[in-house]
Amino acid sequence: MKLSTRILTLDGGGPRGDGWSVYYRARDMLAAGEPVTMLCIGEHDRKTAPFILDAMEASARGGNTGYALALGQPGLRDAIAERVAAETGVPTERGNVIVTTGGQAALFASMCAALDPGDTALIVDPFYATYPATVRGAGGHVRTVKARPEAGFQLERAALDAAAEGARALLINTPHNPTGAVYSRETLEGIAEVCIRHDLWLISDEVYSGQVHEGEHISPRALPGMAERTLVVGSLSKSHVMTGFRLGWVVGPEAAIEAMRGLANGTTYGVPGFIQDAAETALREGAAEEAEVAALYTRRRNRAVAALAGSAVAVSPPQGAMYVMLDIRATGMGGEAFAMALLERERIAVMPGESFGEAAAGHVRVALTIEDDAMVAALRRLARFAESLREAA
Amino acid sequence: MKLSTRILTLDGGGPRGDGWSVYYRARDMLAAGEPVTMLCIGEHDRKTAPFILDAMEASARGGNTGYALALGQPGLRDAIAERVAAETGVPTERGNVIVTTGGQAALFASMCAALDPGDTALIVDPFYATYPATVRGAGGHVRTVKARPEAGFQLERAALDAAAEGARALLINTPHNPTGAVYSRETLEGIAEVCIRHDLWLISDEVYSGQVHEGEHISPRALPGMAERTLVVGSLSKSHVMTGFRLGWVVGPEAAIEAMRGLANGTTYGVPGFIQDAAETALREGAAEEAEVAALYTRRRNRAVAALAGSAVAVSPPQGAMYVMLDIRATGMGGEAFAMALLERERIAVMPGESFGEAAAGHVRVALTIEDDAMVAALRRLARFAESLREAA
Numbered sequence: 001m002k003l004s005t006r007i008l009t010l011d012g013g014g015p016r017g018d019g020w021s022v023y024y025r026a027r028d029m030l031a032a033g034e035p036v037t038m039l040c041i042g043e044h045d046r047k048t049a050p051f052i053l054d055a056m057e058a059s060a061r062g063g064n065t066g067y068a069l070a071l072g073q074p075g076l077r078d079a080i081a082e083r084v085a086a087e088t089g090v091p092t093e094r095g096n097v098i099v100t101t102g103g104q105a106a107l108f109a110s111m112c113a114a115l116d117p118g119d120t121a122l123i124v125d126p127f128y129a130t131y132p133a134t135v136r137g138a139g140g141h142v143r144t145v146k147a148r149p150e151a152g153f154q155l156e157r158a159a160l161d162a163a164a165e166g167a168r169a170l171l172i173n174t175p176h177n178p179t180g181a182v183y184s185r186e187t188l189e190g191i192a193e194v195c196i197r198h199d200l201w202l203i204s205d206e207v208y209s210g211q212v213h214e215g216e217h218i219s220p221r222a223l224p225g226m227a228e229r230t231l232v233v234g235s236l237s238k239s240h241v242m243t244g245f246r247l248g249w250v251v252g253p254e255a256a257i258e259a260m261r262g263l264a265n266g267t268t269y270g271v272p273g274f275i276q277d278a279a280e281t282a283l284r285e286g287a288a289e290e291a292e293v294a295a296l297y298t299r300r301r302n303r304a305v306a307a308l309a310g311s312a313v314a315v316s317p318p319q320g321a322m323y324v325m326l327d328i329r330a331t332g333m334g335g336e337a338f339a340m341a342l343l344e345r346e347r348i349a350v351m352p353g354e355s356f357g358e359a360a361a362g363h364v365r366v367a368l369t370i371e372d373d374a375m376v377a378a379l380r381r382l383a384r385f386a387e388s389l390r391e392a393a
Numbered sequence: 394m395k396l397s398t399r400i401l402t403l404d405g406g407g408p409r410g411d412g413w414s415v416y417y418r419a420r421d422m423l424a425a426g427e428p429v430t431m432l433c434i435g436e437h438d439r440k441t442a443p444f445i446l447d448a449m450e451a452s453a454r455g456g457n458t459g460y461a462l463a464l465g466q467p468g469l470r471d472a473i474a475e476r477v478a479a480e481t482g483v484p485t486e487r488g489n490v491i492v493t494t495g496g497q498a499a500l501f502a503s504m505c506a507a508l509d510p511g512d513t514a515l516i517v518d519p520f521y522a523t524y525p526a527t528v529r530g531a532g533g534h535v536r537t538v539k540a541r542p543e544a545g546f547q548l549e550r551a552a553l554d555a556a557a558e559g560a561r562a563l564l565i566n567t568p569h570n571p572t573g574a575v576y577s578r579e580t581l582e583g584i585a586e587v588c589i590r591h592d593l594w595l596i597s598d599e600v601y602s603g604q605v606h607e608g609e610h611i612s613p614r615a616l617p618g619m620a621e622r623t624l625v626v627g628s629l630s631k632s633h634v635m636t637g638f639r640l641g642w643v644v645g646p647e648a649a650i651e652a653m654r655g656l657a658n659g660t661t662y663g664v665p666g667f668i669q670d671a672a673e674t675a676l677r678e679g680a681a682e683e684a685e686v687a688a689l690y691t692r693r694r695n696r697a698v699a700a701l702a703g704s705a706v707a708v709s710p711p712q713g714a715m716y717v718m719l720d721i722r723a724t725g726m727g728g729e730a731f732a733m734a735l736l737e738r739e740r741i742a743v744m745p746g747e748s749f750g751e752a753a754a755g756h757v758r759v760a761l762t763i764e765d766d767a768m769v770a771a772l773r774r775l776a777r778f779a780e781s782l783r784e785a786a
Contacts, residue, residue, distance in 0.1 A: 001592075001594060001621055001622045001646065001649075003506055003507075003648065003649055003652050004505065004506060004507060004508055004509045004512070005509050006505065006509050006510070006532075007505055007506045007652045007653070007655070007656055008652055010652075010655035010656060010659060011655045041460075043459050043460055044459070047456050047458060048453070048458040053450075053453050053454060053458075056453065057446075057450050057453075060441070060446050060449065060450075061446060063440050064637070065440060065441040065446075065634075065635070065636070065637045065638065066436050066437070066636050066637045067434075067436055067636050067637055068637060101494050101639075101661045102661060102662050104658075104659070104660065104661055104662035105660060105661050105662075108659060108660045108661075112397065112399065112400050112530065113396055113397060113400045114396075114397060115397055116397045116398050116399050117399070117510030117511070117532040118510070119397070129658075130658050130659050130662065132659075133655050133656070133658055133659030134659045134660070136659070137505065137656055137659040137660055139399075139510040139532045199394075201394060228394055229394045241458075242458070243458070243459050243460050244457070244458040244459045244460055244461060244663075244665050244666050244667070245458065245665055246494075246661065246662065246663070246664070246665055253394065255396065256394075256396060259396050259400045259401055259403075260400070262400070262403035262404045262526050263400055263403060263526070263530055265497075265522075265523050265526055266403060266497070266501060266523050266525075266526030266527040266529070266530040267497065267498060267501045267527070267530055267660070268494045268495060268497055268498050268501075268639065268661065269495050269497035269498075269523065269639065270637075270639070271639070272637050272638055272639055272665075272668070273637050274637070275665070
């Protein structure tokens with residue numbers, strides 16, 4: 001039986017998606033009992049805090065196990081609105097919020113709200129692995145705009161403007177995965193200008209908004225004229241160590257949120273009430289936990305940058321998120337070949353920059369998600385490996 | 394800002410979806426403190442069994458709170474495959490199963506696998522409320538085929554055949570919500586014949602498969618030539634009182650399941666691991682619970698039919714599911730007017746047949762989801778109300 005073209009081409013047609021061969025090879029090696037230091041993915045080594053699990057259990061035991069409202073529980077929607085209003089200064093109320101099955105479903109709902117089948121969405125290369133599938137799942141076409149390493153992976157106004165003609169939406173991510181770039185006010189003003197000129201929806205993935213090592217996170221929804229055209233994607237996965245709970249949200253204009261109600265009914269039928277109660281507790285009582293998580297990644301980022309100083313590996317210290325991007329072009333190898341060789345020879349798994357598009361070729365991404373000393377030791381081995389390649393080249 | 398045509402037309406364009414005005418009016422009355430007997434929706438009055446909550450808590454406390462695999466945990470996929478193989482006799486393995494965010498996401502994934510934007514899916518009128526949004530969310534067009542009350546709401550081969558030209562998929566539901574019909578072998582053989590002749594995907598929603606009052610549930614995937622073109626949607630919502638957990642699955646050909654992996658990554662990024670562990674426990678240790686739930690609805694169905702015997706309300710005893718469909722055409726009113734009048738005058742909320750399409754006009758659906766005696770008392774009042782209308786007509 002013939003499957004739809006859409007579902008067969010979601011991942012760009014590769015056998016296991018784009019450029020994830022190193023990750024899958026590392027998983028196979030681990031499954032075969034070989035020791036591998038995994039620095040591949042943005043999964044915390046920390047566990048969800050007990051007070052959040054307590055809240056989930058109390059909710060489920062209390063009977064909140066039935067169908068939830070499609071837009072989310074009023075209390076949680078209020079907590080999200082209050083947080084966003086306090087952080088951005090933009091008036092935000094319950095009607096501006098829909099609770100979703102993780103940030104991923106928030107991205108998908110935003111794409112469905114912006115795009116009709118056949119419409120084009122712009123995404124910034126390098127990009128998070130699921131972005132193309134999210135656009136294509138909504139029936140849209142992907143058009144990439146490169147953010148250059150030489151510009152610190154900031155999205156440049158001229159490049160964006162040149163690509164925007166005929167598009168319906170632009171998806172950005174700040175703080176940025178994989179590069180750790182935090183978009184400056186100048187960058188965001190350029191983005192806003194292009195969005196207004198080309199009448200684009202701006203989908204702003206801000207799931208790392210609390211994880212800023214230096215500088216300041218600015219939400220583009222707060223810029224003049226942008227609240228009416230911006231859909232902000234948020235999540236508790238990274239900030240509150242709740243990756244597996246699948247709890248995210250979209251904040252946007254009330255008409256867009258209301259339209260997403262029907263999509264939620266037709267695609268997921270709401271988010272478990274006991275998870276929503278856990279999320280509300282995380283938001284209302286989790287400030288200390290959130291600060292501790294953010295501090296953990298800043299500390300590791302500083303240690304990672306120090307460990308690689310003076311080596312064959314160039315590092316632009318990331319301003320945010322949970323990763324460090326390494327420039328390994330001095331080795332003469334591409335990111336994919338380097339990462340595969342590193343895995344085979346040193347048993348260290350990192351993500352090739354090519355997994356995230358073309359703009360980060362010659363780079364690898366290191367996730368700061370193992371214990372500090374083991375991470376530093378692995379990075380020193382990685383640096384020595386890069387040096388041996390440079391000398392051989 | 395212009396929203397996509399797709400998202401604005403998911404529900405058929407009504408302000409709150411198709412024909413849900415009685416339900417929303419009842420909710421408003423309850424919120425205002427007015428007593429209303431709610432017989433509207435398929436939400437259990439029973440709570441999720443403690444042994445299932447125990448399993449969820451043990452899993453979360455044990456640390457299963459990280460990202461889950463897109464296709465689902467191997468143990469749960471095995472448990473689902475074993476159940477389906479045992480119940481249907483069709484060889485079914487892990488590779489035939491994807492775990493989804495409830496039966497709703499299973500329906501959506503199936504539609505995305507079968508349809509490209511612009512393709513047509515057939516749905517059977519009367520239909521479950523979310524079906525049109527699921528088709529339209531996938532960019533598809535909805536074409537309805539009427540199942541007649543005079544045929545016991547079985548889907549007739551001739552009507553289906555006449556509608557099938559040019560379609561890509563057919564969505565059926567047996568046991569059937571809202572009518573309680575359980576498709577006979579003859580009905581299913583007709584469906585299979587038409588699917589094969591017109592090369593249709595068959596999406597078979599079998600979430601009520603364990604709730605059969607009389608007769609036998611047959612999965613069309615077990616008919617000759619059908620396993621390769623059938624996507625079976627299952628869920629624990631109804632069978633194990635887990636509506637709010639959002640745990641469902643698709644069972645189908647391995648190539649289709651594998652293609653859904655990318656869609657899962659792009660739309661939800663998997664199902665919480667602690668919910669999957671709870672589901673596996675429910676499947677492996679929940680036979681007694683499931684039987685008790687099924688017996689509860691059969692008992693209420695029998696009491697409901699008895700309570701209405703000899704009244705102005707005609708009842709074809711449902712063969713399965715959690716509802717009784719009442720034919721109120723003798724009152725001279727349509728289902729929507731009757732239901733609204735019943736709500737205003739008797740404070741009893743039922744769903745108009747018109748909420749489910751056109752074929753069930755002049756009917757109302759009663760959900761068997763309140764305590765037996767209260768249900769019987771409400772049905773007797775409903776019958777007296779119908780008689781008063783018939784006498785006045």
